[in-house]
Amino acid sequence: MGSPFEDAVRCANTLLYADIRGIDSHGVSNMMRFYIDGIQSGGINPAPSWTIVRDSEATATIDCDRGLGLTIGPIAMDLAIEKAQKCGIGSVVATNGRHFGAAAFHAHRAVEHDMIGIAMTVGGLQVAPTFASKALVGLNPLGVAAPSNKEAPFVFDASMSSVAGNKIRLARRLGVNVLPGWIGTADGVPIMEEQPVPDDFVMLPTGGTREIGSHKGYSLAMMVDILSGVLSGSGPGFATRQGVSHHFLAYRVDAFTELDVFKNDMDSYLETIRTCPPAPGNDRVLYAGLQAHETEIKRRSEGIPYHPEVIEWFHGLLPELGIPDPLPVL
Known part of the structure; x- marks a missing residue:
């Protein structure tokens, strides 16, 4: 669709990271349609000429030229890592971009260099502030990753809405109900019963209602x-x-501190959380990134399960794009 090979590889890596770690709402099955529609409509530039418009020893600003964050995000994070190697901290902002996939993917890149990584993005305009009658803020996901030695690294990734917006899109496509506190009516009233996805709605902030922290x-x-x-x-x-x-x-x-001390402290911290006796009615205590790590191990061994509807969609799409169809017919 006009993307240079290197950019296409970056996009594929970002999507496969999500799929292989069980972040299905941000993987191939849910996001490819959105990206293809964006490229075909002209909203997404498949071959952006991104530029660094401001630069210092520790910071930079990138103009993405309407390119996908799946492409430019890894470049920007690698630049932040390069600056951190020199200065201790690297901070890169990017503008004029498009969706960047799972925030965890970008934050996780820093862990490979024994660094802490943070990635965040402005995600649309779908969330109604507490007590507001319309959406004024985005889903705005935040990813944070920190290295460890023996324990699975801490990898947090969450939108600032009750659930990721893609989960609502996925629920609608699969015909399943949304849960109480996920969304509100078109004029901002929280919907507190399970129901199918309505035609018009707003997303609620993390917390759902003021009583349980939506203002935060x-x-x-x-x-x-x-x-x-x-x-x-x-x-x-x-x-x-x-x-x-x-x-x-x-x-x-x-x-900031000795790397070995930090990673050993992280191991102790994560192990203490992981081995804490669970509350009655629960199997175990999890921390951010543990379940995704376990899913990755399983899917690397057994493969990534895709819904039959996704495979059918690919079968129908590839001829339209003039791409040979390598997928088995189910």
């Missing part, structure tokens, strides 16, 4: 918007001047 969730969404959209010069999500904005940070651990 939407304030965190604002924080992501400030550090991504406003800081990059694009403005807040509801008044953006240049597409989607992202922020990538890398912290070189040994610029």
Whole structure:
């Protein structure tokens, strides 16, 4: 579809990371349609000429030229890592971009260099602030990853909405109900019973309602918007001047403390959480990244399970794009 080979590989790696770690809402099965539609409509540039428009020893600003964050996100995070290797901290913002996939993928890249990684993005305009009658902030996912020795690394990835927006899209496509507190009516009233996805709705912030912390969730969404959209010069999500904005940070651990001490402390921390006796009615205690790590081990061994509807969609799409169909017919 016009993407250079290297860019296509970056996109594939980002999507497969999500699929292989069980983040199905951000993998091939759910996001490819969105990206293909965006390229065909002209909203996404498949071959962007991205540029660094501001640069310093520890920071940079990138103009993505309407390119997918799946392509430019890894480049931006690698630049943040390179700057952190020199300065201890690297911070790169990107503007005029498009969707960047799973935030965890970008944050996780820093762990491979024994660094802490953070990635965040302004995600649309779908979330209604607490007590608001319309959506004014984005889903605004945040990813944080930290290295360890023996334990699976800590890898947090969550939107600042009650659930990821892609989960609502997936629920609609598969015909399953949304749960209480996931969404609100078109005028912002939280829907507190299980039901099919309505035609018109708003997403609710993390917490769902004021009584259980939605004001905290939407304030965190604002924080992501400030550090991504406003800081990059694009403005807040509801008044953006240049597409989607992202922020990538890398912290070189040994610029702050001894690396071995940090990783041993992380092991102790994560093991303590993991081995804590579970509350009655629960099997075990999890921390962010543990279940995804276990899923990755299983799927690398057994393969990635795709819904038959996804395979059928690919069978129908490939001839349209003039691509030979290598997939088995189910």
